[in-house]
Amino acid sequence: MATTPSQPADVLDRRALNRAFLARQLLLNRRTMPADAALEHLVGLQAQAPFPPYYGLWTRLENFLPGELAGLLTGRQAVRVPLMRGTVHLVTSSDCRKLRPCVQPFLERSLITTFAKDLSGLDPAKVAAAGRELLEEAPHTVGDLTAALRTAWPDHPANALSNVVRCLLPVVQIPPRGVWGQGGQPTYALAEDWIGSPLDTEADLDDLVLRYLAAFGPATVKDIQAWSGLTRLRAVTERLRPRLVSLRDEEGRELLDLPDAPRPGADAPAPVRYLAPYDNAILSHADRTRIISDEHRKAIATKNAVIPGTILLDGFVAGAWRVDRTRTATAVDVQLFSPVSKRQRAELVEEGERLLLFASDGAAPRELRIADA
Incomplete structure (x- = not known):
């Protein structure tokens, strides 16, 4: 890990923390790996809208095609299920069995607090x-x-009744919901019936924390809790402490990490990336300044909690994007939050054209529209 003479080796400044995190998120270099392996490494992809997971894998994997993920869903090897923070995630069926018992306490607590009246x-x-x-x-x-x-x-209101089922029963949303290029109302099935095997009988919180650090670390206990929605995880991290390393951020907060996890250093190059709408990369820490400033968090905030696609420049959020698709054409609209260099613009255009090709399934006409700050 690269350090400066004035910075102790166990202290990560914001850029070093950013690069370590991006490495875990498969965002420094696109990987050649199957979609199901990526899903498991990332502990799923947030999926309350049907298609963001496809963009999430596209920006992380070499030569990813939508049919691979769609095939996992229709083949029942992956499912859409309420998990971390009560939001729908797309995970492998194996992870559905493991993760749903872990977050059950949050779902039960959320049901009571949200729908008490x-x-x-x-x-x-x-x-x-x-x-x-x-x-x-x-x-x-x-x-x-x-x-x-x-x-x-x-x-009793219909929304309250449906959320009782959603929170107290392990239900999954079945295809065609979430299948690329298709539509469909959210349709519930019992997870054990759909995937053909029962869920784990016990929650393995140790494994949950270790997997979070592998995908989102280094991190504080508050970060782990913000991602999962669970509380009182300090007891878990203390139990795991002999298997972890202790680092510090610039504010002196303890960051826990896996000993052999990548920490490439502040000088590691970070290419332009177009993150998916609702991407967990910007939603899974109590302190998100490792990837998005407080100012830019406000810039992407909406009243209905819709999180747009975002753009990483030099590792940090510097703009937002959305697809505008009609029956006859596809456009990607980019809004930058601050001025960019000529080199960055060239990278934005190159990567944006790749995104446009993916979003349009190769169909023309296509247009990339970039609005400067």
Whole structure:
């Protein structure tokens, strides 16, 4: 790890922390690896919208094609399931079995805190049991499921009833939802029925923390909790301490890490990257300044919590992008947050043209539109 004479080897400045993190996120160099292996390394991809995971893998993997991920979904080797922070993630079926038990406490707590008023006078366990019975018969769209539940509980909002099922039962959203180029309403199936095997009976929080550090480290305990939605993880990290190394950031906060994880140093080159909408790279730490400034976090904030695609220049968020696709044409619109050099613009254009080709499935006409700050 590169250091300066004034910086102790166990202290990472913001750039060194950024480069270590980008290395874990497969964002310094595109990798040649199968999509399912990338999903497992990244501990899934955030997927409350259907198609961001495809862009998330495109920006990280060499020669990634949408059909590979779509095939994992239709082949039941990957699933869309509520996990970390209660958001839908696209994970392998193997990880669904492991991860859902880990985040169950958060989902239960979130249900009670978010829907306390709407659940007044209701026994959530009975709603969950009724939901299980319905889903054991066949998958249901969210609309059909809540309509059936409201015949028994007509005085309670549909959103509260559907979230009881979502939080208390291990449900997955099944295809065609999330399949590239297709549409479909969110349709629930029981995870064990869809993937053909039961979930783990116990939560392995040690493994969860170690995998987080491999994909998102170095990190504080607060970072791990912000990503997972879980609390009281310090006991887990203390138990794991003999297997970890202790570093510090510029503010003196302890950063935990795996001994052999990559920490390439502040001088490692970071190429232009177009991150997917909702990319976990900018959403998975209590302190996100390792990749996005507080000012730019405000620039991408929206009232409805939609997170746009973002652009990394020299490793840090410096703009946002979105796809504008019609029946006859595809455009990628880029909004920069600050001026860029000629070299950076050239990289932006080159990478943007690659993104445009991917987003359009190779169809013309295509247009890359870059708006300066």
